[in-house]
């Protein structure tokens with residue numbers, strides 16, 4: 001465990017001598033020791049563990065309470081040590097493991113995305129696993145009651161929260177559970193989460209070749225940290241791999257609504273644009289027009305539909321391409337433009353769902369591309385849960401970026417789609433640890449009393 005320097009005050013010499021903590025701050029099991037040595041080490045470890053518990057009690061949760069979905073990430077330490085960790089902390093971890101990690105579904109609507117689990121990651125000087133869980137935000141009151149009934153709130157835990165709901169529900173969490181959120185800004189958390197996950201998961205990022213060609217479409221991993229694609233791994237294996245991400249890049253977050261950000265460096269970003277035509281718009285149209293009950297149902301319907309029966313294309317108006325301005329005949333000229341035609345009875349709900357999907361993607365693609373062009377940036381990273389189980393949208397966006405930029409801009413996608421805000425807000429742990437340490441040393445404020453920072 002990388003005990004922050006201040007935690008080591010007074011015992012540092014003995015700890016290093018007894019090899020409890022590595023010089024780079026990594027925790028390590030003690031090699032076999034003689035009995036007096038063991039007693040000595042044990043006492044030292046009790047002191048350390050108390051300092052650590054004082055600094056930031058486990059378990060650690062990151063919560064992104066969005067307009068539609070709440071994303072919960074749970075960091076489960078795997079570097080636990082019976083000599084170092086207090087028994088209470090280990091018991092809590094076991095209780096949570098038994099409930100969260102042994103199940104894949106919770107209540108009526110909670111789901112753990114097991115395939116996204118990230119192993120062997122380091123957060124705030126601990127090593128562990130990140131688990132990914134989501135549920136509809138409208139179930140938040142039920143979630144609060146569940147946490148209460150399972151007694152999770154009593155286990156002194158550290159909850160970092162972001163998204164609009166971190167503000168909206170903070171009073172309920174406090175009143176019902178006695179939990180105060182460490183709040184983080186959602187866009188800052190989004191970028192921190194993207195950079196953290198991309199750095200920890202070499203296969204996180206991908207792009208499509210020939211996105212709209214059913215036969216030739218291929219998905220390739222983009223090794224973001226080394227700016228190369230996985231197909232060249234072998235031939236370039238001896239090359240030096242650069243650390244960190246390649247700047248600049250554009251992020252287009254498609255949640256309920258859409259935010260487009262320009263990222264120029266670590267912690268250096270601006271929100272350049274946005275749109276209300278996003279995931280909520282698509283889901284809402286499908287609910288009202290197609291009577292879909294779920295997002296998954298809407299996507300399945302759209303997969304079987306044809307937007308050409310609903311949208312007016314350039315060729316429906318021009319009889320072919322509109323050459324002089326470079327508009328191909330199969331471009332959508334007017335979304336839903338055929339819905340007023342006298343033969344509209346032939347339009348199926350599948351076609352309406354597909355048109356809703358294409359309309360949403362076209363609008364988002366155009367905004368994201370404009371931002372990339374106006375800022376002179378070539379890589380556009382699309383994230384957000386609108387892209388969940390939705391390769392049609394990703395492939396459509398990939399094609400649009402390539403086609404309208406004449407191949408100069410590339411659409412990239414990340415496999416943890418909508419979870420970056422929840423991961424990124426865990427970064428608050430580092431700030432809180434630092435603040436608590438300062439407070440203990442007589443400087444600064446107590447973060448427990450100032451969780452809104």
Ligand SMILES: Nc1ncnc2c1ncn2[C@@H]1O[C@H](COP(=O)(O)OP(=O)(O)O)[C@@H](O)[C@H]1O
Pocket residue numbers: 065066067068069070136163254255256257278279280281282283295296384385386387388418
């Ligand atoms: N299981 C689901 N339930 C509802 N919407 C979903 C689901 N899976 C994907 N979506 C899509 O994801 C969007 C929400 O994306 P998300 O990134 O979680 O945003 P937010 O933070 O606004 O909730 C929805 O508007 C919908 O289009």
Ligand SMILES: CC(C)(COP(=O)(O)O)[C@@H](O)C(=O)NCCC(=O)O
Pocket residue numbers: 066067068163164254255256257258259273274275276
């Ligand atoms: C307000 C929001 C940041 C909230 O984030 P979300 O829950 O949609 O992920 C987002 O919905 C948004 O950027 N809407 C578009 C607002 C606009 O620029 O028109």
